[in-house]
Amino acid sequence: MRRFLIMFSALFSTVFHAQKKPDLIPYPQSVIMQEGRFVIPETLILNDQLPKEETEYFKKRLGSRIKFQSSSKTEKVHVMYMPVPQPKIPIDPEGDKESYFIDISPKRIFISSNTRQGYFLALQTLIQLFEEHREDGEIPAMEIQDQPKFAWRGMHLDVSRHFFNVDEVKQYIDYLAMYKLNTFHWHLTDDQGWRIEIKKYPKLTQIGSKRKESMTGAYVDNTFDGKPYGPYFYTQEQIKEVVKYAGQRHITVVPEIEMPGHALAALSAYPGLACTKGPFESATKWGVFDDVFCPKEETFTFLENVLDEVIALFPSQYIHIGGDECPKTRWKECAHCQELIKKNNLKDEHGLQSYFIHRIEKYVNSKGRKIIGWDEILEGGLAPNAAVMSWTGVNGGIEAAKSGHFAVMTPGAYCYFDHYQGDPQSEPNAFGGFTPLDKVYSYNPIPAELNAEQSKYILGVQANLWTEYIPDFKQVEYMIFPRLMALSEVGWGTADPKNYKEFENRVIGQFKVLDRMKVNYAKSIYNISGKVLPAGNGIAYELTVSQNPEGIRYTTDGTEPSMDSQVYQGPIAVSKSLTVKSAYFEDGKLKSAVSSQEFTISKTTGKKITLEQQPSENYSFGGAFTLVDGITGNTRQLGKTWLGFQGKDVVATIDLGQKTSFSEVYFNTLENKGSWIHLAKSAQIFVSDDNKNFKIIKEIGKDEIQNAKGKIKLNVGNQNSKYIKIKIENAGIIPAGNPGADSKAWLFVDEIGIN
Template sequence: TRFSDFFKTVSGYRISVEKEAKDADILVKLDKDLPNEAYRLDIKRNKIEIRTSSLGGAVYAFETLKQLFPPVVMSGKVQENVKWRVPAVSINDFPGYGWRGYMLDASRHFFTVEQVKKVLDFMAELKLNRFHWHLTDDQGWRVEIKSLPNLTEYGAWRVGYINTDERKSEWWGRPVQKKDELAKYGGYYSQDQIREIVRYAKERNIEVIPEVDFPGHAQAAVASYPEIGCVDKQEYVATGGVARNNTMNPGKKETYDFVRKVIVELTELFPYEYIHIGGDECNKDQWKKDPFVAKLMKTESLEDMDAVQSYFLKEVEKIVNSHGKKMMGWDEILDGGLAPNATVMSWRGTVGGMKSVKMGHDVVMSPNSACYLDLKQGQDSQEPNLGYGHLFLSDSYNYKLVPDTLNSEEAKRILGIQANMWTESITDWGKLTYMTFPRLHAIAEKGWTNEKRQSWDGFVNRLRTHMKRMDVSRIRYAKSAFNPRFKHEGN
């Protein structure tokens, strides 16, 4: 229905599905022979015909159709007084990879339900189908877990110095006056809101994958339930980048009870295959002096801290699997020995991903050298002071997802690609879209288009049209990312 409404608003089209379709302008037919997410789009003088075997195929046929109209439509907004014309073409289209993801970190900064829906809208427009929701970190716990109420009563809020000027000002180009103010910041998603998001995503062919970060990046959790940490006193939800006591204690029974409760409720909320358990950047120093960890090492004959982490994550995997889900984690989950059924998300470059493939595990590639949207897209002089390093559009576009060193069996274990939006410096919606585009266009193309048909020149041409679309819709994006006079290395 969302597409019928959309096309009706702009042009009075009649859309029909199957039988009563004869006199419709846009006709959607079920064609069981087409693979999942594939579609055929035939545009004739007085009729548009779509064939597909799946909801996903239908969604993408309509997204393509929207993009064939002049660059006046994006995110449901339409410009008035434009000739509403589409070329007569025949398109046979299907994706290269099943996992085409976008990750939103909702912990470092909180984004409302309405904003999350807008993320899902632009994902659908770029034919992305996996929304990875980073729901917990040191700076805030954002998912309601009914059996663990402290997580959202306490763990969702931080009190600290927040730079209010930066929050309000036009942030690019101008120097920001620093004036700090003590404030409470936070928010969380209720279970009803999560169900609403999952439903909204489903209509757009998007699966939602929750991430809760274990055993590191967990200061908000440890602050809410000190008994799962390596501290006896009350800890605070982190305000800045450097967390203190942010590591769960794998030597305590309470920790496993905690994990179990979280997983049970996530399983009820998110109907899909995977639960992402984080696993990245665990600070193991606290474990070295913890008596519970020492005891665990003795009883389980664990040699070092990597072995402790691996033991813990294998236990987590058992819990996840026993609830009918698969476990996914960042590539640190390889350290000390990978859990037997785990899928790896490779972020520290591609090494962890390639190693996992060779070991027979599935992987999603999300290397920071190609997919990290929190890095600057242009030179420092052209960019606002967001991001701590650089990742140019051409770096994303030139990334080769499947290296020649893999044989065809191994290549199949690469499920796809994902862009990650970490939000330490992303305080609002304008910054989010600015850092996301146009790199997300490049990453989306990596996931969808056959590598042989990818070309930088072709991409840049098509991007020009998308940029017009974003201009019309007043979506902020980095123009510096694509400047034809400015050659990035590797262009």
Template sequence: MNKAVVGSVLLFLLFVAFGCTEKSKTVFSQEDIHIVPQPNDLKLNQGAFEFTPDTKFVVDGKYAEVVNFLREKFNRSANWELEVVTAAPANNFVELVVDTSLKEEAYVLEVSREKVTIKAKGYSGFLYGLETVRQLLPVSIESNTLVDAVDWVIPNVDVSDAPRFKWRGFMMDVSRHFFGKDYIMATIDQLALLKMNTLHLHLVDDQGWRIEIKKYPKLTQVGGFRVDQEEKPWNARPTPELGTKATLGGFYTQEDIKEIVAYASSKGVNVVPEIEMPAHVMSAIAAYPELSCFQHQIMVPSGGVWPITEIYCPGKESTFAFLENVLLEVMELFPSQYIHIGGDEATKTNWKVCADCKKRVRDEGLANVEELQSYFIKRMERFVSSKGRTLIGWDEILEGGLAPGATVMSWRGVKGGLEASEAGHDVVMSPTSHCYFDYYQGDQNLEPLAWGGNLPLSKVYKFDPVVEEMTPEQAKHVLGGQANLWTEYVPTEAQAQYMTYPRLAALAEAVWSEKEDKEWLDFSRRVSSLFERYNVLGINYAKSVYQVSMEATVLESGAISLVLESEFPDSDIRFTLDGSPLTATSEQYSSPLTIDKTTTIKAQVFKEGEPIGDLFEKTITYHKAAGKPVTYINRYHDSYQGAKDLGMVNVMRGSKNFHDGQWQGWLGDDMELIIDLENPTEIKTVTIGSLENQGSGIYFPVGVEVFLSDDGNTYKSVGAINRPYAVNSSSELKDFVLEIGQQSARYVKVIARNLGTPPTGGGSWMFIDEVVVE
């Protein structure tokens, strides 16, 4: 029996069962259920429960607050004041039942025609059961204004659910750019929707101190503000002169913090404060120079700082007195068991020459400044532990030896987590590869400026806090995982939302759902429904997942095979090859395309007949060297091989994402190669495509030269471009075009000269994506 027939039969049965005087209910299928994160166990039954103005919430007084968010949603969207009672009526009610046999945060949801029952051990379990009910309701429940003609029904289901990990976190960097209290609370709402339970606030960094400390008022008076240089690139902002008026910034008063913490508690979210030390503290030193080794007067930096040498002096007792006083006030405000102290990226140049630090090293019998950092962290850990709390820090706190009670947050890959868990320490996994939301999530040419790297939704979804190398005993020390939004390149709340959603949904499922229950195709269906909620909520979520990408392969015939795809499987991709506009009636992509001439491709994902996501438009220059044999005299680096031997002639151009698989890289070396055109060929121009991203150590060639030969032995130079090094704070694509007139040759030799050693020292990368011969 087909789906349509089944649906008709079920609808008829419901009509008979409810009687002809009652409004008919929706018939649900498994495809109608879009819960994120995926519950552990869900059974769909026949029938539905309908919310009406008379629906009651049956709640013990202890948990009365937990139902308020759903009551408020019905009040705004349906103009209903749903009543809370302590005794159940005959039917039409939602009841919360305490079940002490369930685990913490677990819940059981049972929906029938007469009632909805949520069983849980405590507050969080009830909250998550109600959040599941919220996601079963029509998306109109998210409306802030009255919505007409909505059937407020949910399917009859049995759900048994519990989280895989107890730390399901999201970090917001409010130091680099400050976000107000209301935005923090809105973020907490979204964490609760996705059953995430930890908000990590990065309250302190070089560029801003964001929490009021009453004992040290200058921390916010001075450290909370910087000179406004937002019009300049983050890493190209000069150091302001002492005394320049600082106007950009802000901070949370202690009353703000109390309000945030209380609101988070009502949403089942624990707020973990991070007070950086010993580095990333120039905002504190600007306020109190005596905290540093040499007590220099400095300004709060307006942008990037590297290396970070102005850090706390661990040789002075006054430094530790300051930090203990700060943490005492912090711990009064935050009930969190965990207190994050940062601990990352401390350049210890000053410690090596500071008299106080050298004395501390001697007095404590330390071997070097790495052990001095360990002394620093261990001392702070003893203080935090003495107050009944647990110290947590980035994986650099492992250096020189880890404090016995510390927990490690592993960000530089998984190595820190492996090392700490092997030593018996708890860990939170937060590797850059899967958890850094300041990375791009789509085509860099279409996305807002970001830190770098590429972290699409599908890759976030693959995140697993337990890595293969861990033993079962080590896995027991994995508390969970966390996404991090660093905000150097995120100046506004709208952009913060764009970088966060929907990737947060993928992370939420990665840390809640059992590994074997995860399936990308199913998630892509469910998260699409979440987008509809974001639309109603006015959340500026990224649609990068709908972007079309293209992969090219050179065929034996010399033609190019093109594969079009988006992250969501089975997307409806429409395309044109003649440059004409795209419409819903344009040809639908179904199999690889073959081209053998210069072609402009337009492609876009369509949904329900409407375009969605960005338009993909690319001109494939089918040039005379396409697919021809290439001999590398100086071969590319193993780390950046592009399309290997065809990389320079596969007609695919690289993007600003240097990990996109199109770039070939040379580290400190020149590129030298020869292209065999196989027959004497008329040539007018040779173009060499290159990328510069100085922040990542990638520099344009300082010169390119082209040689031609008829026999492959004797070459003559036919053109050269010299380009001296110049400071460039942006990521930039550049074609070096050599007009060589009308010449004939079989062999083309190209040399691109590497900068060699950049001003910052070390070796320079040179990236080339194509040699175009026309």
């Protein structure tokens, strides 16, 4: 093992302090606490043989309050050589390039690593220790032996919906480096903007890098700001600058050039690449659009020329070619596409997508690179050397790994940082979903369906930041922190969901560093989190907070909580419609946002409910109980109060416990066609006394549901039964002329009640 040594002259401390677990994120594979403490001196003396770039980074991170000197004199550095320590944990040869060893004694600190990359990762650990102990000035003695579990530990940034300048992108890369992520996925092109200069095709940035306005607010509001956006793009010199900057931090930049879908910005510049004549313009809405690249020779020539320039700028092994959400509407109507399907004996338009991806892969391979794409590239058969980025769930990664293809796991349910991370009512507007810190931390990138050999094809894990609702870099910071820390530990392989609270305490320790850096991180974990529980014949509302729960105060009469309000002592029984408002107080002062939850109680509230088909993992918070928890979902916040089903009907059976009289049934569905969410096609209500023999008591069709705008209230006459079953029919395949045409529609359902 090559040895990089950092040696600091320091005062000797013989006092042994009680040791606590250091606030390191990601937590190392092995930490052995020793006696004594290293006292941080005013001037640190570093061995002058250390790698220059990494050491300069170390100095810059700590240099505002510590002075540095370099020396090779034995009397100053005390030790010139340290034998390689005997490993206390198994070292994986494949991951050895990122392994390192740190020995902190009361007199000095040593770092050993095979590579400069491992040395750099060791410095990140050391910086965290210096930051943690900047107040007391003493770092506990310890031995750290460490290496990551996964080779791909990534973060994605979408710069198409909203653009971030070079300095902001560099800052983003610095955040990744701080927590030992090693891959930056740069989403450079999409329907809403083309952000990379291609010299052969100047119109891509002259025309495609701007749009006439941008969508604002929730998608259902369908409002626009009326302000021209752009032109915004990176010159090739700026791209080189960012790639070099990332390389100095041992981070690989993986560019993404979207194809064959998400192509409107490119088509606005070069309409001849489409199946129809156009004209086209960069999208002002968010969502998915029918106009995509047409698989004709002119298009392939264009994309190959674009890729030539991209490959010259990015030294990464993988080039991301998108491949997701490509509607087949235009291909179905295109004579050239239909002829191509016949000529190549393709089964259908999905086969044509596979043909498209195969051609691009063959070209990229000829340049000595590999492609990676979203899991839709599996459609029609995966290209021979392609890797899959599994986002729609874990199935894409499982399918890829079982067929001997590499995969990066990035399922939306755990790894989409554009989702809400706290109670949607107290969070800035987000795309949807509910992915709090503890959920990110609970993720295991190795699917249980894979055996040991298949698991080797899981390259790692990545989180994605789509920026439809992230207009500036401060909001970028808010959405990634602190969830980036959870991702970091998941990717490192030391996450322990059973001890989440201990991890949360380390996160709070890291907040001090973010405060000093003036990072706009989310404080959602300080806010009160509410959870509805079944309780007897009704429900109870459980409140939790990361601090001492004795600081929670709440009201049930609609007034704002204060120190004089009720002290939370356990789950709050909810037997009638009311609003619970709660907040956390410390030393008599309000320390959290005020959380407000309205409950609407019906005869189904808190009752036992079963679903024949389960919701999508992205929209499954609370499971079936969400439909009878007394909470009505907000149509502008697709967070934790809705269940979402893609291509599935909802069939829910509620056990009322005893024969119950009722005459009204209500439930809510949602329409948001831009996000592929359609109102139900029909609904049927059944009753039973034995949960076996059901009779239908009401049926409504699409027109009635449309007229009610999804808020369904049905008079069902005088009923008296023990069980009620509701079948809500999914809209099915999205018809032509709608975003996501030819794909499975989403059905969102909320509270089911009876009166």
